[in-house]
Each structure stands twice: as structure tokens, then as C-alpha cells.
Amino acid sequence: MIAEAGHFALVLALAAALVQAGLPMLGAGRNNATLMALAKPAAAAQTFLVSFAFGALTYAFVVSDFSLAVVAQNSNTAMPMLYKVSGVWGNHEGSMLLWVLILAVFGFAVALFGGNLPPAFRARVLSIQAMVSIGFYLFLLLTSNPFARIYPPPLDGRDLNPLLQDPGLAFHPPMLYLGYVGFSMAFSFAIAALIEGRVDAAWARWVRPWTLAAWAFLTGGIALGSWWAYYELGWGGWWYWDPVENASFMPWLAGTALLHSAVVVEKRDALKGWTVFLAIVTFSLSLLGTFLVRSGVLTSVHAFATDPKRGVFILLLLVIVTGGSLALFAARGGKLADGGLFQPVSREGALLLNNLIMAAAAGAVLLGTLYPLFVDAVGAGKISVGPPFFNAVFIPLMVPMIVAMAAGPLLGWKRADLWPALQRLWGAAAIAVAVGVLALWLMGTKEPLGALGMTLAAWLSIGTAVEWSERIKLFRAPLPETLDRLRRLPRASLGMTLAHLGLALAIAGMAGSAWKTETVRTMNPGETATAGGFEIVFQGAEETQGPNYTAVRGRFALKRQGRDIAVMTPEKRTYSVQGMPTTEAAIRSNLLGDLYIVIGDREGDKGAYTVRLYYNPLVAWMWLGTLVMIAGGALSMSDRRYRVGVPRARRPATAKG
Amino acid sequence: MKSGLKPKHRRLVFVVVAMLILAAAAGLILSALKENIVFFYSPSDIAAKPPTAERRIRVGGLVEADSVEKPGGGVVRFRITDTAASVPVVFRGILPDLFREGQGVIAEGKFADGVFAASEVLAKHDETYMPREVVDALKKTGQWKPDEKAKGSAK
Numbered sequence: 001m002i003a004e005a006g007h008f009a010l011v012l013a014l015a016a017a018l019v020q021a022g023l024p025m026l027g028a029g030r031n032n033a034t035l036m037a038l039a040k041p042a043a044a045a046q047t048f049l050v051s052f053a054f055g056a057l058t059y060a061f062v063v064s065d066f067s068l069a070v071v072a073q074n075s076n077t078a079m080p081m082l083y084k085v086s087g088v089w090g091n092h093e094g095s096m097l098l099w100v101l102i103l104a105v106f107g108f109a110v111a112l113f114g115g116n117l118p119p120a121f122r123a124r125v126l127s128i129q130a131m132v133s134i135g136f137y138l139f140l141l142l143t144s145n146p147f148a149r150i151y152p153p154p155l156d157g158r159d160l161n162p163l164l165q166d167p168g169l170a171f172h173p174p175m176l177y178l179g180y181v182g183f184s185m186a187f188s189f190a191i192a193a194l195i196e197g198r199v200d201a202a203w204a205r206w207v208r209p210w211t212l213a214a215w216a217f218l219t220g221g222i223a224l225g226s227w228w229a230y231y232e233l234g235w236g237g238w239w240y241w242d243p244v245e246n247a248s249f250m251p252w253l254a255g256t257a258l259l260h261s262a263v264v265v266e267k268r269d270a271l272k273g274w275t276v277f278l279a280i281v282t283f284s285l286s287l288l289g290t291f292l293v294r295s296g297v298l299t300s301v302h303a304f305a306t307d308p309k310r311g312v313f314i315l316l317l318l319v320i321v322t323g324g325s326l327a328l329f330a331a332r333g334g335k336l337a338d339g340g341l342f343q344p345v346s347r348e349g350a351l352l353l354n355n356l357i358m359a360a361a362a363g364a365v366l367l368g369t370l371y372p373l374f375v376d377a378v379g380a381g382k383i384s385v386g387p388p389f390f391n392a393v394f395i396p397l398m399v400p401m402i403v404a405m406a407a408g409p410l411l412g413w414k415r416a417d418l419w420p421a422l423q424r425l426w427g428a429a430a431i432a433v434a435v436g437v438l439a440l441w442l443m444g445t446k447e448p449l450g451a452l453g454m455t456l457a458a459w460l461s462i463g464t465a466v467e468w469s470e471r472i473k474l475f476r477a478p479l480p481e482t483l484d485r486l487r488r489l490p491r492a493s494l495g496m497t498l499a500h501l502g503l504a505l506a507i508a509g510m511a512g513s514a515w516k517t518e519t520v521r522t523m524n525p526g527e528t529a530t531a532g533g534f535e536i537v538f539q540g541a542e543e544t545q546g547p548n549y550t551a552v553r554g555r556f557a558l559k560r561q562g563r564d565i566a567v568m569t570p571e572k573r574t575y576s577v578q579g580m581p582t583t584e585a586a587i588r589s590n591l592l593g594d595l596y597i598v599i600g601d602r603e604g605d606k607g608a609y610t611v612r613l614y615y616n617p618l619v620a621w622m623w624l625g626t627l628v629m630i631a632g633g634a635l636s637m638s639d640r641r642y643r644v645g646v647p648r649a650r651r652p653a654t655a656k657g
Numbered sequence: 658m659k660s661g662l663k664p665k666h667r668r669l670v671f672v673v674v675a676m677l678i679l680a681a682a683a684g685l686i687l688s689a690l691k692e693n694i695v696f697f698y699s700p701s702d703i704a705a706k707p708p709t710a711e712r713r714i715r716v717g718g719l720v721e722a723d724s725v726e727k728p729g730g731g732v733v734r735f736r737i738t739d740t741a742a743s744v745p746v747v748f749r750g751i752l753p754d755l756f757r758e759g760q761g762v763i764a765e766g767k768f769a770d771g772v773f774a775a776s777e778v779l780a781k782h783d784e785t786y787m788p789r790e791v792v793d794a795l796k797k798t799g800q801w802k803p804d805e806k807a808k809g810s811a812k
Binding site: 234341343344352353356357360361363364367368371381382383384385386388389392393396397520521522572580581582583598600601603604610612 | 662664667670671674675678679681682685686688689690692693694695696697715727729730731749750751752754755765
């Protein structure tokens with residue numbers, strides 16, 4: 001019964017979305033306040049209904065109602081509760097339901113907190129938000145009904161894919177979706193602005209917190225996914241340029257560009273057309289990501305929906321949304337006259353440079369991801385484009401950007417001199433070069449990319465610190481003045497400093513991977529191997545039993561210079577229901593590096609096992625870096641300038657963000 | 658620079674910089690594509706037209722039944738088949754969790770002296786999942802049985 005109610009609520013949510021999409025837009029055009037005012041209750045109704053549907057599905061998972069097809073195929077009574085709940089979005093139908101739920105909630109937030117937006121504008125934003133929702137409701141109801149029943153219901157479910165039974169992955173999809181869908185806000189605001197033909201500082205101040213939120217969530221989602229791949233897949237790496245990883249990375253690149261160009265709109269009233277264009281592109285890339293993941297056109301870990309009908313539907317949706325909005329942009333974009341002019345060497349110029357490089361990088365990733373599909377479609381054979389391609393394109397693009405990134409914040413708005421800015425960075429440059437030389441000296445010249453990465457990380461972190469200390473006149477003014485300046489520093493500016501520092505940390509972590517070592521060998525009980533300066537003694541393996549799996553658990557004693565340090569226990573699990581094996585690597589992590597042990601198959605009958613040992617230097621810095629980046633985004637979002645309703649008239653003289 | 662550039666020149670600078678970045682990106686992409694594309698071969702393709710030893714390729718098909726040998730030292734030998742032809746593969750390392758005889762698999766590496774030396778073996782993470790390339794290769798030889806898969810998911 002509850003499932004049918006959920007299904008019915010989903011149909012009603014579609015009806016509410018239809019009302020929300022049609023009437024307020026009409027009202028905004030005719031200046032009819034009654035019609036415009038419908039947007040808010042419609043958004044509330046839609047959110048309530050889709051939440052109910054989501055609740056109904058969650059309930060079915062929690063009580064293991066196997067008469068629902070998705071529950072029967074993705075859950076099991078023996079599963080821990082956490083995974084029963086995360087199983088709701090661990091499948092195609094449920095994850096799409098989560099997607100529309102988040103979309104509706106974001107729309108409702110505008111209705112709720114957008115009281116100070118001009119009424120016509122708010123009505124249009126809500127209407128566009130609902131139009132996107134309609135597409136996804138239709139997708140769910142027509143091709144991927146989460147409430148479909150099966151008869152007869154099985155006695156027990158087929159279990160969630162064991163790889164998804166992991167705390168990291170339980171939260172990866174919701175985070176990622178909050179990011180993807182969060183960019184729908186920037187999109188709706190951009191389209192509404194195109195319809196009205198007006199983009200100004202107030203618009204940018206509205207778009208920025210939403211974009212920041214989406215960006216922070218997406219950063220977290222990508223990092224969680226990468227972290228999961230690192231410890232769960234047992235390959236010792238954290239990024240594979242897998243099409244699905246790329247699918248989430250492209251909106252991130254475009255969203256990062258959007259974040260920076262919105263600053264220029266806000267402070268300087270320039271780059272409006274470009275910013276609107278980026279907003280459209282970012283959300284389109286989010287949709288493309290959904291299409292790539294959900295359609296099964298790509299060979300990937302994530303491709304669980306291989307029904308061609310679904311792929312065509314999402315592709316159609318993508319074409320309508322992207323095509324329609326780009327057509328609107330072509331027709332109206334030219335009318336968005338820029339106010340503030342600026343010289344090439346200026347803060348705006350630096351932000352534009354960031355934008356151009358980010359856009360080029362996103363384009364390169366897009367090309368590399370879609371090229372195999374294209375080649376296949378024209379019948380020119382099957383190819384794959386792997387990490388070597390992406391590294392060869394991506395790294396050279398990022399190097400100049402990171403070099404410029406330290407100098408950009410030191411440039412003034414409108415017109416600046418490069419020379420004084422560079423003069424203030426000579427210390428950073430000297431230290432960066434020293435770090436690079438030190439890295440070469442310590443680690444050898446075989447992996448010059450590692451040293452390059454460390455140089456860039458040092459340059460960016462110190463450059464960012466220099467900019468921050470200049471702002472508060474550290475050591476230049478008396479301490480009380482410095483503290484006073486620190487207190488008055490806008491949170492958006494602190495957020496920028498943190499986010500840039502976070503990136504520097506993450507770059508150091510990525511650079512560390514250049515020096516990773518990998519050993520594959522057969523180990524008999526009692527044998528010793530070495531990795532990362534540790535002696536690792538294999539003490540044998542034993543069978544163990546988990547709640548819904550059995551496992552072979554290896555015991556490895558970790559020693560350094562004969563002293564016992566720890567015992568590590570990697571497992572190879574077999575999940576009973578699906579009979580599927582998974583690898584549970586044992587990882588010992590600290591700031592210097594991770595020791596990573598994977599146990600493989602048994603060899604011979606004397607208890608020998610194939611063992612894979614990695615030493616991955618500095619990996620932890622990457623996770624720390626992303627956390628700092630997210631903290632920077634959150635801090636920036638909390639800036640009160642974004643909360644104080646309708647912004648006052650623009651004051652260029654004080655625009656020193 | 659103190660007086661700033663005239664608007665016309667300013668625009669020129671922006672356009673030139675944008676073009677430079679675009680050209681650099683395009684150049685990087687083209688050169689990287691030329692060097693780093695990996696072609697997919699089915700065992701029949703290899704039998705018909707063996708690739709050169711320098712070229713990295715992917716081979717996909719089913720792991721032939723009773724072909725997996727572990728001579729020790731972490732070395733694994735097996736054959737990949739599309740039922741019309743098969744290729745011997747040698748791989749050193751830990752096989753993916755889902756590697757099994759009769760299962761779809763993709764190996765990446767180089768083909769030399771009649772043996773495919775794999776540096777990577779991919780078996781995807783779902784027991785009912787079959788890599789698309791493998792499906793197409795099997796369809797070509799008429800060995801694709803979609804009903805088997807349907808049986809798996811309707812259980």
C-alpha cells in the first residue's frame with residue numbers, strides 16, 4: 001500500500017511541477033501577481049510529495065519489502081541497516097528519485113528564502129526549476145518506476161552490490177547529487193536572467209552562494225568517490241580517468257570557472273554573458289554526467305542501467321535543456337551589456353585567465369571521454385582513451401594556471417601592474433624552487449613530475465599565504481591593527497585563501513603519487529617483504545565470518561628496524577548472496593604516506609598467498625586538501641554579504657573583495 | 658601600462674590570449690590522442706591481423722574454461738576467447754575480484770611473439786555485467802546469449 005501511495009505521490013508531484021512550471025511563468029510575463037504567487041505553494045507541494053515518495057521507498061527498503069522489484073534486487077534482510085538505507089540510492093531508480101528530491105528541495109529553498117528577489121524574477125526561477133523537474137519525473141514514471149512490483153515476491157533479496165556496502169559509498173551519491181543538482185540553481189537563475197535580459201551585481205550575489213554550495217558538495221562527492229576507489233578497489237590508486245569520474249569532474253571544472261566569473265559580475269559588473277554561458281554549460285555537463293552514468297553507453301564500474309530506452313530518454317532531455325538554453329543564450333546573450341571595463345593585467349584579467357584554462361580543461365576532458373563513443377558510432381573501430389591521454393593534456397594545462405593562481409589575488413581590480421605583484425612573490429618563488437630541488441635530491445630525477453608538483457604546491461601555498469598576510473598587514477603594522485584587520489576580513493576572502501591553500505595541499509598529495517612503489521609477490525607464512533621502509537612479515541591467513549560474507553583475512557606484522565609497529569589485516573571477502581568477492585585492503589596512513597596491503601589468491605597448499613604491497617607517499621594530503629577546500633567554500637558561503645537580502649546599490653569604490 | 662590600453666587593443670589582447678590557450682589545448686589533445694589511443698581487438702581480430710609489438714592494445718572476450726594456470730610468483734596464464742579464436746595471455750599481479758573462467762574480461766597490454774603480455778586485467782564489478790566491447794565481439798561470432806543475462810536479473 002505504501003509503495004502505491006509513493007507512486008501516486010510521484011504522479012501528483014509531476015502535476016505540481018506542471019503547475020509550478022506553467023502558471024508563474026505566464027504570470028511573470030503578464031505581470032499577474034496572483035499567478036506568480038502560485039509558484040511558492042506549488043514548490044512546497046512538489047517538495048512534500050516527492051519527499052513522501054522518497055520516504056515510501058526508504059520504508060520499503062528498511063522493512064525489506066521484497067515485493068518491490070528494486071528492493072528485491074538491491075537489498076537483503078542480512079544487510080546492516082546503514083546499507084539498507086543507502087541501498088535506496090544504490091540502484092538506478094532510487095538514485096534518480098533522490099535526484100528529483102534534491103531538485104525539488106533546492107527549488108523550495110528559493111521559494112522559502114527568496115522573499116527579497118523581485119517577484120517576477122523569483123517566479124521565473126521557480127518555473128524553470130520545475131521544468132527541469134518535469135523532465136526527470138517523466139523519466140522516472142515512464143522508464144524507471146521505483147515502485148514497480150514483482151510477483152511472486154522472493155523470500156529474500158539479491159543483496160546490494162557488495163562494493164556499495166561501504167560507509168564511504170553510502171554518502172558518495174547524495175553528496176555528488178547535491179553538487180550536480182545544486183548547479184541547477186545557477187542554471188535557473190541564468191535562464192531567468194536571459195528572459196528578463198538583465199544580469200547585475202544583485203544577480204551574482206544570489207547565484208554565488210548556491211554555486212558555492214553546489215561546488216563544495218561536488219568537491220566532497222568527488223573526493224569521497226575517489227577515496228572509496230582508493231581503499232575499496234584494491235588497485236592502490238585514487239583516480240583512473242574513468243568516464244564516470246570524468247562525468248563528475250567536468251561539471252566541477254566548469255563550476256569552478258563559474259564561481260570565479262560570478263565574482264567579476266558581482267564586483268565589477270563585467271563578464272556577464274560569459275558567466276551566464278558558464279552557468280548553462282555547468283548544468284548541462286551535470287546532465288551529461290547523469291546521461292553517461294545512467295545510460296550504460298560507457299564501460300564503467302557505475303554503469304548499472306543498461307536499458308537503451310533510458311539512455312535515449314536522458315539524451316533527449318539533455319538535448320532539450322542544453323539546446324534550448326543555448327538557443328536562448330544566442331538570441332539574448334548579446335543584450336547583456338558589460339559595465340566595468342578592465343585591462344588585461346588586472347584581477348578581472350586573472351580571473352578570466354582562470355576561466356579560459358578551466359574551460360579548455362573541461363573541453364579536453366569532454367573530448368577524451370566522448371571520443372571513443374564517437375569513433376565507435378562512425379564505425380571506425382573500438383578504442384579506449386585512458387590515463388596517459390588525460391595526463392598528457394591535463395597537466396600541461398594546469399601548470400600555467402597554478403602559476404598564475406598565486407599572483408592573481410595580488411592584482412588590483414580594473415588595472416594593475418604585474419611587476420609589484422611578482423616582487424612580493426619572490427620569496428615564494430625561491431622557496432618553491434628550493435622545494436623542487438630538494439624533492440629531486442631526495443627522490444631522484446626519475447619522476448620529475450613529482451618534483452614539479454611539489455614546486456607548484458609550495459608556490460601556491462606560500463603565494464596564498466603572502467596575499468593573506470598582506471591583507472592583514474602581518475608584521476608590517478602593530479599587532480592590534482593586524483588582529484583588527486583579521487577580524488574585519490570578509491569571510492568570502494578568507495574562504496578564497498582557504499580554498500586555494502586546500503588545492504595546494506591536494507596538489508602535494510597528488511604529486512606524491514609519482515613516487516609510489518608497487519610490489520607483487522607470493523609470500524609464504526613467515527616470509528618478510530619490504531615497502532616504504534617497513535619490514536612486513538606475513539603471519540598467515542585464516543577464514544572469518546561477517547554478517548553477510550565470509551572472508552580470508554591475512555595477518556601482517558609491521559616492523560621498522562626490528563621494532564613491532566602494528567598488525568595489518570587485509571581481507572578478501574565473498575558476499576554470500578551474490579557470491580561476489582571483494583577486496584578489503586589494509587591501509588596504514590599517516591602524513592608521510594600510506595602502506596597499503598592487498599591479499600590475493602592462495603597459491604599452492606602451504607598457505608602461501610599472492611600479496612600486493614604499495615607504498616603511496618603523501619596520499620593523506622590529498623584528502624586533507626579537499627577538506628580544506630570544502631571548508632573554504634563553506635566559510636565563503638557564510639559571508640553575511642550573501643545573506644543580507646537584496647543587495648544595496650553597487651559601490652565600485654569599496655568593491656575590494 | 659600606467660595609461661592602460663585602448664579598448665580596441667585591449668580586446669585584441671583578450672582574443673589573442675584566448676586563442677593561444679585554445680590552440681595549446683587543441684595541440685595537446687591532438688598529440689596525446691595520436692600517442693595514447695588504445696585499440697580494442699577481439700581474439701579473432703588478432704588471429705586475422707596481428708598488431709605490432711610496440712602498440713598498446715586491449716583484448717576482450719571470455720576467459721577460456723580450464724585455461725587458467727598459476728605457475729607461481731604471482732604469474733597467471735590464461736586464454737581469452739571469442740569462441741572463434743583465442744589468445745594466450747600472461748599477466749603478473751593480482752587478478753580482479755570478478756575474474757573467473759567463462760567470465761567476460763578485458764586485458765590491456767602488448768602482443769608479441771604470439772603471446773599477449775597484459776599489464777592490466779579488467780573484469781567489471783557486477784556479476785551480470787559484461788563489458789560492451791566483449792558483448793559486441795561475441796555478437797560478431799554469434800556467441801552472445803542475452804537470455805542468460807536476463808535470467809540472472811529476474812531471479
